[in-house]
Amino acid sequence: MNALKWWWGILLAFALLGVSRTFLPLPFMNEVVIFSIYAMGCNFLIGRVGYISFGQPAYLAFGAYACAFYLFYFGTNPLVGIMVGVLGGLVVSLVIGPLFVRLRSDYFAMVNLALAVIVFYLTQKVLVDITKGDNGLWFMTRITSTPGLDLTIPGQFFIFALIVALAVCAFYKYLDDSIYGACCLATKINENKLQFLGYDNFSIRLLAFVIANTTTALAGAMYAVYLGFVSPEMASPSRAADPVIVTLLGGVGTLFGPIVGAIAYTGMKDVISKLIGNWELFIGFLLVFIMLVADQGIWGTLAPLLEKLLWRRKATLPVATKR
Amino acid sequence: MSPDKRTVVIKAEGVSKRFGTVQAVDQVDYQLYENEVAGILGSNGAGKTTFFNLLTGYYLPDEGRILYQGQDVTRMTPQQRVSLGMMRSFQLTSTFDNLSVIDNLVLAFFRAHKSASLWQLLINTCRKHRKDEKILATLASFDLERVADRLVKHLGLGEKRRMEIAMEILAEPKVLLLDEPLAGLAESEIKGVLDILRQQVGKQTILIVEHKISHVQDFLQRLIVMHEGRIIAEGGYECLQNPEVRKSYWQIDDSASESASASADAGEVS
Structure with missing residues (x-):
């Protein structure tokens, strides 16, 4: 019974996403689901460990290019491609993580931004022979059908992406409730105390960095398979703030914040870009307004209201277990 | 039992720490015995918190070494010290x-x-x-x-x-090191915290850094008083009557009052 209570929120959220597919365009839904996975990694870094990174496009590109290299040069199975992308993100995170997690706050944000710039120029100018520069790698026609869910068909890719996103969300939910999740929150605000309780801040942060960026690489690999194409634009530093914005918009540190943020951001982008030419400027102003009105983000503001509405709980001081 | 025959849990040997031109702790030797409740007293800036931080591994000493149950822990990380059984609190909650x-x-x-x-x-x-x-x-x-x-x-x-x-x-932990655990508390809360700590007496070794003796009156079994980075008195509460302690801790200058009274006497005589 407890297990059901634990799971029902996640299942309901993804059931709603699945149902939305019937009345919302498929490309929009696919983008929302992949962007949700992208933002889940960023949300974990900011919300749990207190690391703001403006270099997430770099990790997205690591996953996307690792997957693309496999599908362009070596194989044709998209599932293997996604696994290669995840592995690529994992290896890169393990290599650079020990260097980066020693930094805090603004230094961490900027060193990641620098990484995104490096990756952008590597893919665009330095490694042109293998990345094909701005032309990118096109491999849609090389991707073969997979048994069960055929990822070459957008409708079936959506189901696959939804299952992957659900698994990632459930994994983060588990982490939230683990001792490790509590240690992440603890190191975020009081590393001295955690150290003198006998925990190792460095390994806790390193693991968080690896988990979050491997998730980001997974999103990158899924973008690669879905689009059948990757280009340096994916690592563009001009898109560095996107996952951070989505995280803040949805609600930092909340389980469903990345999904809500991805729906809101992609929705705003789609709707407003059709109506206004300089849509990014308008979205900028809109975001400033939302942040000022609801600094907890959309889900962070709505969740307590929904809880009260649905369960008619008495208004008490906030407790840590609410989500 | 005489303290000397008891097991030493933590031992500081010639420990010093300097911050710029300030000698915060100067060649301090100290022993903490098993299952005792000891205290470090001193006025503000006496070096008690720095010495405490050296004992707990928060700072690395410039000179000297720290032993825990005979083992040199001077360069051990806080996690390693926790594994051995040392646990500390901080001055600010x-x-x-x-x-x-x-x-x-x-x-x-x-x-x-x-x-x-x-x-x-x-x-x-x-x-x-x-x-x-x-x-x-x-x-x-x-x-x-x-x-x-x-x-x-x-x-x-x-x-x-x-x-x-x-x-x-x-x-x-085997050793509980508390840095001003009563700071900022109301009288009723101080009593509550001391009642809790009293339950641990005999079960754990406790070392308390405290600024105000009135807070821990009748609770400590042994205490040291620090001034300008050195231990100036050690023992039971009677060591608080030491003239140097009275001067540094309570700003009561016995020699001045003696000379004042002597000159008063001389005045009376003359």
């Missing part, structure tokens, strides 16, 4: 304000009973440990049941202090 009271206790309890390897942290959930009998009993004995699910940032200072000490006791 130091808790995880973004976690609930019970999850703060779970983190302290977990470290005492399981290794802090990432694998153990990942496979164990807070949910499971929140029901542990020892944690529930601690909540009750520290009068924290009512606020168990509340985020720590919503607690009052007295509740936070009680919770912090509860964390340290739950972690079951």
Whole structure:
């Protein structure tokens, strides 16, 4: 019974996403689901460990290019491609993580931004022979059908992406409730105390960095398979703030914040870009307004209201277990 | 039993620490005995917190070494010291304000009973440990049941202090090192915290750094008084009558009052 209570929120959220597919365009839904996975990694870094990174496009590109290299040069199975992308993100995170997690706050944000710039120029100018520069790698026609869910068909890719996103969300939910999740929150605000309780801040942060960026690489690999194409634009530093914005918009540190943020951001982008030419400027102003009105983000503001509405709980001081 | 025949738990040998031109701790030798309740007293800037930080591994000494049960721990990390059985608190209340009271206790309890390897942290959930009998009993004995699910940032200072000490006791260290645990508390809260600490007497070695002797009157079994980075007196409460202690700690200059009275006497005579 407890297990059901634990799971029902996640299942309901993804059931709603699945149902939305019937009345919302498929490309929009696919983008929302992949962007949700992208933002889940960023949300974990900011919300749990207190690391703001403006270099997430770099990790997205690591996953996307690792997957693309496999599908362009070596194989044709998209599932293997996604696994290669995840592995690529994992290896890169393990290599650079020990260097980066020693930094805090603004230094961490900027060193990641620098990484995104490096990756952008590597893919665009330095490694042109293998990345094909701005032309990118096109491999849609090389991707073969997979048994069960055929990822070459957008409708079936959506189901696959939804299952992957659900698994990632459930994994983060588990982490939230683990001792490790509590240690992440603890190191975020009081590393001295955690150290003198006998925990190792460095390994806790390193693991968080690896988990979050491997998730980001997974999103990158899924973008690669879905689009059948990757280009340096994916690592563009001009898109560095996107996952951070989505995280803040949805609600930092909340389980469903990345999904809500991805729906809101992609929705705003789609709707407003059709109506206004300089849509990014308008979205900028809109975001400033939302942040000022609801600094907890959309889900962070709505969740307590929904809880009260649905369960008619008495208004008490906030407790840590609410989500 | 004479202190000399008791087992030494922590020993400082010629420990010094300098910050720029300030000699914060100067060649201090000290011994902490098993299961005693000892105190470090001194006025502001006497070097007691720096010395405490050297004992607990927060600072590395410039000179000298720290031994724990005969083992040199001078260069050990705080995690290694915790594994050996040393646990410290901080002068300013130091808790995880973004976690609930019970999850703060779970983190302290977990470290005492399981290794802090990432694998153990990942496979164990807070949910499971929140029901542990020892944690529930601690909540009750520290009068924290009512606020168990509340985020720590919503607690009052007295509740936070009680919770912090509860964390340290739950972690079951052999040596409990408390840095001004009574600072900022109301009289009633001080009594509550001391009552809790009294329950630990004889079970754990306790070292308390305190600024005000009135707070820990009748609680400490042995104390040292520090001034300008040195130990100027050591022993029972009678050492507070030491002229140097009276001068540095209470700003009572016996020699001045003696000479004043002598000159008064001389005046009377003349």
